Amino acid sequence: MSTDDKIPVTADAELWTALRRLTAARIGLPRSGASLSTAPLLAFKLAHAQARDAVRAELDAPRLANDLAPLNLPVLTLASAAADKQTYLMRPDLGRVLTPRSEQMLASAGDAAKGYDLVFVVSDGLSARAVQSHAAPVVSATLKIMRRENWRLAPLVIVTHGRVAIGDAVAAALRATCVVMLIGERPGLSAPDSMGAYLTYKPGVPTSDADRNCVSNIRPDGIGYTEAASKLAHLLDAMRTHGVSGVLLKDTSDRLQIGGI
């Protein structure tokens, strides 16, 4: 086979190396005829295999609870009604509700009579690896800020196989005004361990996605732990000040970020 059938030709190799610094997109891939060369073909398969493995991996909840223990708040481990990963993927409705046993545990936990300003809920979502690695450091960094501002903090809650909206049920049971839901995002090929944070003020039954604020792509190579904590704290402060979350708040918090960083 003639090598000049392939691009990039040697003369362009440096050019593509330079262009690849501008984007993580798979540009300038060597080809044979119209098709991909073997090396980029297998690189893609490896990335897909890693993303698939990330979707299938189960959360080690006791280990996560252990990582959260030093933060000086009680830690509760609950389960959604989606009993396994397969059910979780196919039945979004079950991922939004707690098992009866989990509801009982919540009812007897904490001090719901007085209520709380803020509850953190952590769920594996579509990437257990993301929250296994990133949840504890982000909760820790955010708590440092919130404690300085005297927020009343609810127990930390882990929910296995939860969807974003299950945070609403947890917040309602604990009478928490604000909920921060940390959840593993749908793994992309280049980032199988990305964590999302969904913030909701006074969540309730009619809460829709438009009522939430989101900070996504939390991971060391994306939005790092310190930056994520500062964004979350900014948004929580704005939520408390304006008494609202979601679309209305978004622009304000973006400006805050631009001004603050």
Added chain:
Amino acid sequence: MYAATVGARRYVFRDLKVLLARATPARSGDALAGLIAESGEERVAAQFALADLPLTTFLNEAVVPYEDDEVTRLIIDSHDKAAFAAVSHLTVGGLRDFLLSDHATSSVLTTLAPGLTPEMAAAVAKISRLQDLMIMAAKCTVVTRFRDTIGLPGRLAVRLQPNHPTDDARGIAASILDGLLLGAGDAVIGINPATDSPDRAHALLSMLDEIRARLDIPTQTCVLAHVTTTLDLIGKGAPVDLTFQSIAGTQSANKSFGIDLTLLKEAHDATLSLQRGTIGDNVMYFETGQGSALSADAHHGVDQQTLEARAYAVARAFRPLLVNSVVGFIGPEYLYDGKQITRAGLEDHFCGKLLGLPMGVDVCYTNHAEADQDDADALLALLTGSGVNFVMGVPGADDIMLGYQSTSFHDALAMRDLLHRKPAPEFESWLARQGLLDKENRIRPRAMPAQFSALLPAGGA
């Protein structure tokens, strides 16, 4: 009420929407909605009953009430009775037989299109095999124009999709150059912006227009922002070739997208008024996908494939340049695996084409679906064989902004070679002028042409 008897058992279907849902080949979204047939036998019984249904039934019984839904009103009020007359005596099964017959030529089907409703097309799809869907779709020719001609027989166009997670202009430009070298971009060069910031969309539109103008590319560009954002940008003088919007098959699902027919008409008129097309005035780009109505809790008990076909009624009211079913994007709770995605992609392409739309398909899957590149390869080849107007071209099939896998520049190129499809004619001539074709007229770029290098982003080279 509709019924069919299999052996000693009589299956009864309460109304048309239940019959359509029970007759639908299995998919997870309809199971999630509780609409799916309870057994394989019930499904085929429903298909027998559906096949015997006179087409006139669809004009008398709406799956979503006329009074409640402007999409139903659009379908009924715009129905072309003269065009329908050619098949008005037929049943659903009879229509399938007619469409497969040698009488149903390309020109006959073009004339018939306004006489068919989305529900009729969906019903035929439900009793058809994949091969039927391919053969019937391949006979439909839908040609649209803006700066080039899309949809001619023997042609396959590609949307160049150079997305970047932070909308970085230089990163996007690098992906565009890569795509152009590999012959992508004749359908549109279209960016999904990472945010809905109007300023960002304006900047991206200006950048796309500059690249297109400097290389004199016979194509159109688009930033896939919300229609309200694009309308505002038209008012501010931004270079808008095409107005984009995601659409669905019920009024309530469209409301969840923040749109209605009045808004789409306003956008269509505003975009037409710019008169930027050189050889045609198809100025709208719509995207759809099975499951979007259920996802918005706006499905009215109708199965997702029928609702998808109803979205095409919305599209055809605005003479679009491109309609794209993003078939595997929504996830496994709606289309579980490669088998369900494959069938849905061919159903959507067939229904859209039969209704007279310039259909493309984003052959794609997410990492939580049971699918991989082999499934994407199969569907892409089946669609190319079916005469799909355009497919996606994403660098290395990996969209780093939307986090899903689509088809690559290489995939489209491989299909053009394997199944002998050419780019849009004006674009093909442009590729030749850039020196990107070999002696056999295949797209085989060698070194970066000098005129491309001149566009390289600062700091890139």
